Amino acid sequence: LGLLEKLMKTVLIIEDNDNNMELISFILESSGYQCIKAETGQKGIDLAIEKLPDFILLDVQLPDIDGLAVLKKIRASKADGKTPIIAMTSHAMAGDREALLTRGCNGYIEKPIDPGRVMEQIQEILKEMK
Amino acid sequence: MSILVVDDDDNSRVMLTNLLEGSGFSVIHASDGKEAWEKVKLSRPELIITDILMPRMDGYSLCQKIKGDSGLKNIPVILYSATYVSKESMELAHSMGGTSFVVKPQHPKVLLAAIQQVMKEHSEGNFSSLQKTDEDLDKMHFKVLSDKLQERVDGLEKLNHALQEKNDELVEEWTQELVESEEKYRDLYDHSPELLLSVDGETERITECNETLLRVLGYTKEEVIGRVWFDLYHPNSVEPARSAFNRLLVTGEIRGIELQVIKKGGEKIDVMLDASRGINKTTGKKYTRSVWFDITERKKAEQALLDAKQALETANNRLQELDRLKTLFISSMSHEFRTPLNSIIGFTGILAMEMVGKLEPKQKDFLGRIKQSSIHLLALVNDIIDISKIEAGKFETFNSNFLLGTVIDEAVKQVETLRNEKGLELRVDVPDNIQVINDRKRVSQCILNYLGNAIKYTEKGWISISARQLDGNAEVVVEDTGIGVSEDDLPKLFRQFVRLDSPLRMKEMGTGLGLYLTKKMASEILGGTVGAESQLGVGSKFYLSIPTNRQSNKYGMKVGSPGESDENCINH
Numbered sequence: 001l002g003l004l005e006k007l008m009k010t011v012l013i014i015e016d017n018d019n020n021m022e023l024i025s026f027i028l029e030s031s032g033y034q035c036i037k038a039e040t041g042q043k044g045i046d047l048a049i050e051k052l053p054d055f056i057l058l059d060v061q062l063p064d065i066d067g068l069a070v071l072k073k074i075r076a077s078k079a080d081g082k083t084p085i086i087a088m089t090s091h092a093m094a095g096d097r098e099a100l101l102t103r104g105c106n107g108y109i110e111k112p113i114d115p116g117r118v119m120e121q122i123q124e125i126l127k128e129m130k
Numbered sequence: 131m132s133i134l135v136v137d138d139d140d141n142s143r144v145m146l147t148n149l150l151e152g153s154g155f156s157v158i159h160a161s162d163g164k165e166a167w168e169k170v171k172l173s174r175p176e177l178i179i180t181d182i183l184m185p186r187m188d189g190y191s192l193c194q195k196i197k198g199d200s201g202l203k204n205i206p207v208i209l210y211s212a213t214y215v216s217k218e219s220m221e222l223a224h225s226m227g228g229t230s231f232v233v234k235p236q237h238p239k240v241l242l243a244a245i246q247q248v249m250k251e252h253s254e255g256n257f258s259s260l261q262k263t264d265e266d267l268d269k270m271h272f273k274v275l276s277d278k279l280q281e282r283v284d285g286l287e288k289l290n291h292a293l294q295e296k297n298d299e300l301v302e303e304w305t306q307e308l309v310e311s312e313e314k315y316r317d318l319y320d321h322s323p324e325l326l327l328s329v330d331g332e333t334e335r336i337t338e339c340n341e342t343l344l345r346v347l348g349y350t351k352e353e354v355i356g357r358v359w360f361d362l363y364h365p366n367s368v369e370p371a372r373s374a375f376n377r378l379l380v381t382g383e384i385r386g387i388e389l390q391v392i393k394k395g396g397e398k399i400d401v402m403l404d405a406s407r408g409i410n411k412t413t414g415k416k417y418t419r420s421v422w423f424d425i426t427e428r429k430k431a432e433q434a435l436l437d438a439k440q441a442l443e444t445a446n447n448r449l450q451e452l453d454r455l456k457t458l459f460i461s462s463m464s465h466e467f468r469t470p471l472n473s474i475i476g477f478t479g480i481l482a483m484e485m486v487g488k489l490e491p492k493q494k495d496f497l498g499r500i501k502q503s504s505i506h507l508l509a510l511v512n513d514i515i516d517i518s519k520i521e522a523g524k525f526e527t528f529n530s531n532f533l534l535g536t537v538i539d540e541a542v543k544q545v546e547t548l549r550n551e552k553g554l555e556l557r558v559d560v561p562d563n564i565q566v567i568n569d570r571k572r573v574s575q576c577i578l579n580y581l582g583n584a585i586k587y588t589e590k591g592w593i594s595i596s597a598r599q600l601d602g603n604a605e606v607v608v609e610d611t612g613i614g615v616s617e618d619d620l621p622k623l624f625r626q627f628v629r630l631d632s633p634l635r636m637k638e639m640g641t642g643l644g645l646y647l648t649k650k651m652a653s654e655i656l657g658g659t660v661g662a663e664s665q666l667g668v669g670s671k672f673y674l675s676i677p678t679n680r681q682s683n684k685y686g687m688k689v690g691s692p693g694e695s696d697e698n699c700i701n702h
Contacts, residue, residue: 019473023480030485061465090468098528098571112472112508115479 010034012053014044014070015088016063024057024088024113031119041065048074048083055084055126057109060100068099075104084129086122088113132173133245135159136166136180136192137210142234146179149238150245163187167195170202177245182211182219190226190271197227198264206248210234210241218277222270225262324421325401328408329359331379331416336362346424348394364390364398374403378418382407391422400429453522460518467511475504513643517626520650527569527655529680534564534573534597534604541577542595548585549593557594564599568680572655576648580608580672583644587670588612599678603658606674615664623662624649652676 011033015021025035036051038044041062048056056074060067071085087100087108100108107125109118133155137143140161147157158173160166164186170178178196182189193207209223212234223231229248232241262270319326325343329336339354347354347362354362363371367389378384387403401422408417480486482497489497519525538560549556566573577595584593591611598605615623626646645660652658658676 017469017473020469020476023473023476026480027485090464090472098530111468112475112505113479115476115483115485 009054010036010051012036012038012044012047012051012056014038014041014056014062015059016040016061017059020059020088020111020113023115024118027113027115027118028057041067041070044070045073045077049077053083055086055122057086057088057122058105059088061090068103071100071103071105084126086125131177132156132158132175133177133179134166134169134173134175136161136163136178136184136189138162138181138184142181146241149241150179153242163189163192163195166192170196170205174202175205177206177208177248179208179210179245182209182214182223190222190274193223193226193228194264194267194271203227204252206230206252208232208244208248210236214274214278216274216277218270219274222267222274225267225270324423327354327359327420327422329375329418329420331407331418334358334360334375337417343422346393346399347391353394362391364392366390371403374405375418378405378407379416388425399424399426401425456518456522457524460515460522460524463511463515463518468508471504471508471511475501475508478504510643513647517643517647517650520654525655527572529567530570531565531567532570533562534566534606535560535562537566537570537574538577538595538597538606541574541581544578545581545585548582552585552589554585554588554590555592557592557596559594559596561597561599564597564604564678566604566676566678568656568676568678572651573676576652576656576660576674577606577608579644579648580606580674583672584608584610584612584670591669600675602677602679603675604678606676607671608674609669609671611669614666614668614670615662616666620662620664624660648674656680 009032011028013021013025013028013035015024015037016039021037021039025037028035036047036053038047041064044056044058044062045065047053058067058070062070065073067087071087074083074085084106085104087105088111089100089108090111106129109121109125133150135143135146135150135157136159137146138161143159143161147159150157158169158175160169162184163180166178166180167187169175178192180189180192187195189209189211193209196202196205196207206229207227208230209228210232211219214220214223215233220231229251230244232244236244320341322340322342325340325346327336327339327343336354336357336359339351343349344351344354359375360368360371370387371389374384374387374389383406385404389401389403390398391401392398402425403420403422405418405420408419409415410417478497478501481489482494482501484494516525538558542556542558581593581595588610589612593608593610596607596609624645627642649660652660652674656676657680658674660675661673662670663673664670
């Protein structure tokens with residue numbers, strides 16, 4: 001992907017933890033992405049439908065609505081049914097991860113996020129979709 | 131010729147009559163002197179044979195009357211007696227004008243001879259008659275009678291004496307028996323293993339109790355007899371005992387009432403009361419017979435059991451609370467411990483990558499150390515969480531169908547950087563057709579741990595991974611040319627927090643939980659086994675064997691396939 005293409009891309013990050021949000025958005029912005037930030041599941045669903053981002057990074061442990069439900073709702077909306085969604089899971093969420101994949105999640109990156117590898121991981125998932 | 135037979139005894143009379151009639155005499159008879167006198171006057175027999183002792187008029191009087199009568203005095207009279215055999219008796223008979231005297235019982239021949247003798251003398255005109263005046267005769271008669279009476283009295287006295295002696299003998303014998311019997315039953319009563327007592331139904335006072343009761347309760351007999359029964363009960367037992375007592379008087383029997391009785395010193399004992407009601411035959415008064423079974427020991431045991439049960443319940447509650455705390459701990463570990471670590475690792479990474487600015491070499495080095503330590507800490511936290519979950523039975527596991535080769539490839543890729551850094555050769559011998567239905571993620575975790583260890587503890591040479599299918603199992607072997615483990619240390623390998631002494635081990639960071647978790651995971655989650663072979667300084671060989679089709683394991687865990695629904699999540 002060229003720099004120009006990257007500049008045009010927007011990513012919706014749904015993440016309640018402030019540190020994680022700062023970390024992942026910093027890495028993505030450093031790579032030229034425009035980040036839309038949602039701190040709750042509900043806000044994430046709304047922004048996904050409203051802003052139509054190029055892809056979505058979804059934390060599966062949210063305080064209001066759990067990741068699976070957010071995924072379901074976004075997938076169910078006509079406006080944004082096909083947006084790539086990448087889950088961010090932790091070690092403990094092994095079970096959820098399998099469930100996420102069978103429910104229309106396109107891939108996952110594992111926490112802790114490795115700043116040196118995370119962009120590569122994301123690109124790989126997006127490439128596989130095409 | 132007619133003969134009058136006089137006898138009050140029917141048998142004697144009939145016998146004599148038969149004898150005489152058989153000898154050709156005609157016989158008339160009378161059963162006493164008075165009747166004979168009437169018959170003599172009427173029929174004037176030619177001979178009279180009379181008994182002496184008879185009611186109304188005896189033989190002597192009859193003889194005297196006949197001999198005193200001028201018209202009848204020539205009729206011969208034979209006196210015939212079994213009892214009047216004294217000299218005086220015979221003399222009186224003679225004096226009365228008795229012709230002859232025969233002692234009973236006499237042979238018939240003798241009697242007949244006597245009759246014939248009398249008849250002969252009579253025919254010769256030899257009549258017997260009264261020999262004395264009536265007054266003398268009466269005196270003699272009285273004397274004979276009184277002698278006879280005296281004789282009878284003596285006889286009776288003798289008999290009486292004998293009876294008295296016999297009676298005394300019997301009384302003594304019976305008394306002895308009675309005493310023995312009384313002793314026997316008294317012994318049974320007094321030394322019965324149970325506590326026995328009787329109570330008067332009206333006065334409610336104790337009338338009797340046994341030695342066992344006195345011994346157990348520590349009272350003297352005087353302290354118990356005469357007391358009202360409820361004095362012996364513990365205050366708490368008086369009311370139920372009272373209602374049992376009233377019921378006993380009505381129904382006649384009570385059983386199995388558990389009460390408490392007080393000893394003399396105030397100590398209480400537990401008893402079970404059985405009682406029956408008796409009714410005195412002569413007075414008609416009611417009384418009770420009670421048995422107290424000492425059940426103190428049983429009660430103590432019951433109480434101990436109850437206490438133990440209580441303690442167990444308390445302990446169980448505590449355990450449940452601890453279990454709840456453990457689960458709480460696991461879930462907070464899962465999230466709260468990891469989130470800040472993720473931030474530390476992430477931001478350290480950004481800084482180390484110089485994404486926010488150029489760094490001095492020392493700064494970069496130190497940031498690398500911070501990141502490495504954070505990753506180590508995170509690994510430790512993850513292992514602890516996994517182990518805790520397995521031990522708490524809260525481990526989530528999912529079945530999926532996968533190729534073992536694919537999982538091995540992924541694992542090999544993950545450790546590639548590390549392996550290359552050390553310049554270790556990799557040997558892979560894995561068939562690409564081993565199909566496995568098991569928890570993919572956890573199989574991968576076990577293999578990764580083996581590979582990670584192999585690289586960690588091998589400085590030069592090669593590491594290898596191979597796999598094969600054996601019956602229903604898939605076996606993975608990871609081998610290295612590393613530092614190895616001594617024979618003594620080998621059995622310790624799969625224990626928790628075991629880090630063996632060696633310079634290389636000190637250098638490498640590990641959790642001390644890796645192999646322990648692998649073993650736990652393999653056996654309790656995957657349903658398989660682990661093993662190791664090693665030679666110090668030569669290398670190690672680690673085995674993992676898992677079922678290729680995990681339906682359920684020995685813990686009765688149900689296994690679903692992933693992703694179908696949320697319920698597929700298995701809490702293990």
